[in-house]
Amino acid sequence: MRVLVKNGTIVTAENEYKADILIEGEKIAAIGMHFDGPFDREIDAEGMYVLPGGVDNHAHFEALNTDGVTTNEPYETTWVALQGGTTTIVDFCTNEPGMNLVDSVNYRLNVRAKGKVAPDIALHACCTDYTDETLSEIPKLVEMGVPSMKLFMAYKGTSLYMDDMKLLNCLEAAQKCGMLMMVHAENPDVLDKCRNDAAAAGHYEAKYHYMTRPPYGEAEAVSRAIRFADAVKCPMCIVHVSCIEAGEEIRRARAEGKAIIGETCPHYLVLDKHKMDHPDWHVAARWICSPALRDKENQDYLWKALNEDWLSVCGSDNSGTPQAQKDWGWDEENQRFDFRKVPNGCPGAGDRLNALWTYGVEAGRMTRQKFVDVCCTLPAKLNGIFPRKGTIAVGSDADLVLFDPTYRGTITLETNPTGVDYNVFEGLEQKGRADTVLLRGNVVVEKGKYLGEIKEVVMDGITYLGATGGQGKFIPGKPYGLGYDLLKK
Numbered sequence: 001m002r003v004l005v006k007n008g009t010i011v012t013a014e015n016e017y018k019a020d021i022l023i024e025g026e027k028i029a030a031i032g033m034h035f036d037g038p039f040d041r042e043i044d045a046e047g048m049y050v051l052p053g054g055v056d057n058h059a060h061f062e063a064l065n066t067d068g069v070t071t072n073e074p075y076e077t078t079w080v081a082l083q084g085g086t087t088t089i090v091d092f093c094t095n096e097p098g099m100n101l102v103d104s105v106n107y108r109l110n111v112r113a114k115g116k117v118a119p120d121i122a123l124h125a126c127c128t129d130y131t132d133e134t135l136s137e138i139p140k141l142v143e144m145g146v147p148s149m150k151l152f153m154a155y156k157g158t159s160l161y162m163d164d165m166k167l168l169n170c171l172e173a174a175q176k177c178g179m180l181m182m183v184h185a186e187n188p189d190v191l192d193k194c195r196n197d198a199a200a201a202g203h204y205e206a207k208y209h210y211m212t213r214p215p216y217g218e219a220e221a222v223s224r225a226i227r228f229a230d231a232v233k234c235p236m237c238i239v240h241v242s243c244i245e246a247g248e249e250i251r252r253a254r255a256e257g258k259a260i261i262g263e264t265c266p267h268y269l270v271l272d273k274h275k276m277d278h279p280d281w282h283v284a285a286r287w288i289c290s291p292a293l294r295d296k297e298n299q300d301y302l303w304k305a306l307n308e309d310w311l312s313v314c315g316s317d318n319s320g321t322p323q324a325q326k327d328w329g330w331d332e333e334n335q336r337f338d339f340r341k342v343p344n345g346c347p348g349a350g351d352r353l354n355a356l357w358t359y360g361v362e363a364g365r366m367t368r369q370k371f372v373d374v375c376c377t378l379p380a381k382l383n384g385i386f387p388r389k390g391t392i393a394v395g396s397d398a399d400l401v402l403f404d405p406t407y408r409g410t411i412t413l414e415t416n417p418t419g420v421d422y423n424v425f426e427g428l429e430q431k432g433r434a435d436t437v438l439l440r441g442n443v444v445v446e447k448g449k450y451l452g453e454i455k456e457v458v459m460d461g462i463t464y465l466g467a468t469g470g471q472g473k474f475i476p477g478k479p480y481g482l483g484y485d486l487l488k489k
């Protein structure tokens with residue numbers, strides 16, 4: 001197939017210019033003007049910005065909770081990411097019950113996700129069951145194209161929790177083979193103390209979720225993680241940074257030349273904690289995620305941090321927990337809602353670009369170049385999939401978003417599907433949207449709609465809005481990504 005995308009304005013992390021893009025097969029063959037036909041297809045991008053396909057650094061599909069139950073939407077729902085302009089998700093592969101990480105990666109790619117993923121998919125390992133084998137698995141994961149791993153400093157008392165010794169051991173092993181370490185940084189004892197105190201005082205409403213996850217608990221864990229990473233000289237990504245206190249730790253570390261990358265998420269940039277004050281607990285539970293949504297005052301800071309690059313990437317942290325599972329918050333025995341029983345996480349892969357464009361670019365808080373950098377280019381560099389992904393260049397995969405800056409709308413579940421039965425951004429104004437999306441040269445979204453067949457998919461007795469025939473490919477990541485470049489400075 002020879003496809004010409006013509007008359008658009010190409011936007012990359014460094015540049016913006018009018019040019020046509022010639023696609024041959026799955027790759028960008030040339031960028032320029034006056035290409036000779038014939039073409040199998042010509043796509044007119046007049047009035048559109050032509051952006052690299054989005055790369056989502058942080059997606060959870062079919063994630064397992066501590067009992068090995070999936071509390072996240074199935075892979076068939078990943079079409080919502082494509083519809084929102086994200087052509088590659090970097091998904092987390094947790095341990096399957098009783099399986100090591102290497103086998104879990106194989107199981108995820110060959111069983112769970114096989115033939116179901118709509119965008120392309122890269123993987124982070126996510127150690128949720130540290131065993132004697134874990135450290136020797138780290139170089140094997142890297143060889144398999146999984147050059148990053150997440151560890152949880154929170155959730156003490158569960159298999160997710162990594163104490164400081166395990167964390168240090170993993171950092172040492174990762175540093176030897178070019179793996180990036182990622183951490184969920186919250187101090188578990190701070191959380192447990194606050195949560196126990198709230199329950200003892202009879203406080204179980206959703207708002208106690210944010211009241212018992214104080215910013216200092218996040219900041220303390222961020223600061224400890226940074227010290228460990230720096231001591232071992234292992235680059236680290238602090239994921240889902242939600243507040244000023246945690247961001248300041250990262251700003252200082254980067255100013256000192258430490259190889260630390262910060263990630264924040266759209267929900268921290270545009271939503272605040274009062275969403276959880278909703279009088280109906282079913283509704284309030286939708287915004288229970290970790291770290292918690294914060295006071296509005298944090299938002300300006302997070303935008304500034306992205307702009308000035310002490311937070312570098314914006315991942316969705318898509319955790320589409322359906323309402324039926326949010327409703328696990330109902331404590332039948334005591335006949336009351338209990339915020340501690342609600343699975344943590346919000347869906348957001350579909351609205352990541354919409355939120356960043358509307359409240360970043362359109363609001364004058366970031367340039368289009370910066371938008372591309374935080375949503376596409378830096379996440380690809382971080383995960384070792386650049387320049388195949390994350391930019392518009394000759395030889396890169398032809399993942400393109402024709403972004404219509406004139407679109408105006410209001411976010412609703414119908415217009416902005418999430419795969420589950422609610423949208424946490426419901427009611428927000430939206431300016432601009434992905435009009436047409438190409439994945440490796442194939443048009444998969446037109447006029448803002450995914451072209452595949454949408455159908456109901458049932459997983460664990462819950463119905464989701466899925467799509468058939470996932471065309472997504474596994475994109476193996478290379479080790480020694482962006483974090484290691486910082487280390488050399």
Ligand code: DUC
Nearest residue numbers: 184290317319344345
């Ligand atoms: N951490 C995440 O990254 N996502 C959902 C829940 C959590 O604790």
Ligand code: ZN
Nearest residue numbers: 184239240290
């Ligand atoms: Zn986390």
Ligand code: ZN
Nearest residue numbers: 058060317318
């Ligand atoms: Zn996450």
